[in-house]
Amino acid sequence: MKEQTKSASRETSEVKISRRSFIGAAAVTAAALAGGMAGCANQPASGSGQSASQSQGDAAPGSGEGETLLPNPEGLEFTKPQGAAVAFESQEIDAGEIKETIDCDVVICGAGISGATAAASAAQNGLSVVVLEKGSSFAARGTEIGAIGDRAHKEAGIELDGNAFLEDAMATAHFRCDRNVWKKWIDRSGEALDWGMDTVGDACGKFFCANQNSVFAGVTTWGSGVRLENGISSFVEAMLENAQSNGADIRYQTPACKLVRNDEGVVSGVIAKTDDGYIQVNGSRGVVLATGGYEYNWDMMTQTIRPRDLAVYAWINPTLTNTGDGHLMGLDIGAAEDDYPHILMNDPAGAKTGNRANGAMLAFLRVNENGERFVNENLSFEYMSNAIMYQPGAHGYVIMSGDILTALEKAKGGAPWTPEDMYDSIKEVLIEADSLEELAEKCGINYENFEKTIARYNELCEIGEDVDFGKNPTALLPVNEGPYYAVDESGCCLVSVNGLRTNAEAQVIGIDGAIIPNLYALGNASGSMFYGTYPHHLSAVSHGRCVTWGYLVGRELAGVE
Template structure:
């Protein structure tokens, strides 16, 4: 996603842009673990998933390699776990299903550390964030699991970004670097509170560090961490090698069997200290989607599945491998429904009225891009429309945001323009009762703006702006429009978040909530972090949790209690 740099090139100052990003929807780039969960035999779901793990005959295993720790998966969580364990002195073998290490976003929640302070991010009480996240997740996640990564995310982020030499830190008043290859850190938003009680519908925290430059993911930093691990002399990586079976000995996970995709043979990797599962989500496993995220499965056509990770045979990589492996040795998943991360970016969303295909207003528009996405799915048809009048520039910097909007989709910003509301409705395809409702909804909205109170949905008065001065314009969002993974105005499904229930050391727990010896889960294989819903109050939360638990698990699997 090319956001901050594009706006900078369009002439907007960094502080100005960051203020816009905070004022509009923030732009992106479990059972109850304290209680005994239902056993697989009671739900059937976990047991069925476990049956998909194949039996491998000893004669099919070509060779055995010895290690202290085996890490399954090389995304941000797996890379962090590999480096952390290697720096703690363990011999680590990291196996990856695809041909390269994987990363996408450039955003990490990080605070209460020197790096964050230099970027302008204020210190924050992690328990305040934790309580807000739990509230948004109906308290179905695990407080302890959440508070652990919130407490350590700043320290983990400094350790992780410290692997990259010549990293530039940008304070609030610093300009973006002109050199496109310069890798730098900046804060997503600075310069004031992002939550005003009684005005803002959602509580957003200023605690997101972003990586800029290069391809605008954090890949340069990810690769620097791989190099750091390899430089210890304790780590090695193996690609094109999905894990297909966990082995146990004397009640402890002792080895991983991997398939070598290049020649179809198998290799056993023994793990004297244990295995860390970090193989990602299950977006492309239809059976798991149907069981654990049924509303996603029911609306599959409305989502652009944006994870492009593929193995060397052309198969999607995100198929829940780690979740199934954990189940096969006695672990269990968060009880459904699982959280997903799904976004749709809308242009200045809280400032404008939003109508569905029947011409009806349907929500308080002051929603983050993850929450408006869920509301849109409940509307008839696939399209929603934002209506804007000629005075919009008085309360929203449209001209400054246009370059960003034009970078998405087909390069167009407005789908229709007219001098009357009736004409605008016709151009958008409304007819008969829907056209009348379209006009009546806007007139009702104008009355509420004049009244100074949104009787229908409770949007703050300062965000209510009448649609009265022509020309009138519309922005159309169609959840069946799947242009590309770069286009965040599509309904993009990034990852599923359901994973194996763990303790605060990322150790996978059995049905009695006791650790399974030698088995850890981090990243999107780990449960308890985001359950029922993925809250948008803390941008970069998913990356932060993955990084932090990889960092902590890598040390804990080597040093045990001394690492706590």
């Protein structure tokens, strides 16, 4: 299976569009959203401004041509991501169209980190498992898994305060989350990761902790991330191989499109698509939605995400199959979801090339179009990105000066890239000038304010204390010699992170508040944890929740929990 499950990494195709005006459409219920998104694929915007679902005559109630849920008074422009077609189907599928029926204990929709972990856990505990994956390979990205109390942290001598972590998580979500879900992750994530390390063996290389807690501008960035020497793709591949060794049946290019319920309303299986037609997989013990986010479903995003969060320059998740199929399948049968607006996991350093400019992620001076500094450049990524997106035009400028490689080396801090690598990431978008006035003119920055900002910033560098914003003194690098450089910076989106409401056992909750029997949601198809912003400062908690509940759900379905 190694050849079949090799991790994919494809470039995202993007189309620059001028943003439609948001005219305050009526609120869209979860069920209506599911119906409105039925069967639509992400498509370039038409001249009429219709969304893909509207062009098919299936728009969500309350929305007319060119309307979406949230207003866009600034007229922000968006780079619309292009992904795969939506697999979910709203219409009923006739039993006569089913070409094959498969019976098993557990059917898992999605072969990412959460689906792979759940498959391994369930199969290890003696269950028959079928995994349905939309893509031609598994989905994996990144290098870290978050956990508390695991042996990698213990070996590094790092002990995290779970109660303080919980308080931070709740406060970051403004308490618009489920405390029991967070508490379960904190209590069981260490055990889950230890199991994961035992399961994958040497496939991932070393598991190690790179960072202790750090505090900048009153924000604690937690050292909860455990880094994998060979990256997350090695973890997912090893999990799937372990699941297969225990009898799991993994089917690629077989997207789930419809949930099946019996006469008592219990979720009993899934209908999926193949090149030869529909198949039905019946899961006697449970159906697990592990289909990822919906960042490549533009129709969903324009109805659920803040316009400022959508106005990023780059969409950098290589998993183009993330079109919200699990969300839509759950909503279709009455599942509840997280409150709007939903959030995107955004980083700073989004470049107009559509890539993340790693060299621009460093703590260089930032200014907006008005030539004003607006942020402590040492903030954790979510707050830094939010500050950038809040500026006029949802962007700002990274300012550098002098020899560029020397500047990158000085600003590097703990970044894992060489100055040469960082320069390569920004050279296509680097704006260069011999004077500050010329730089301001090239960028469209108000020079009068810019000149004052630079003078003040250099003054702070001279005294060695940022009394204006509280930046780390070691990152105070003056802008006092040419040549001068700027990078036009917006956010870059990784994934959407809100999903179906779940309890601490990952069971999906209906809009009536009752558990939907036999239905589970994991990873970015699940909700109940995040609100307002994705907490990058709670390091690697996104991958951490995938592993924790993948492990726990497999045990729960086997009756071990």
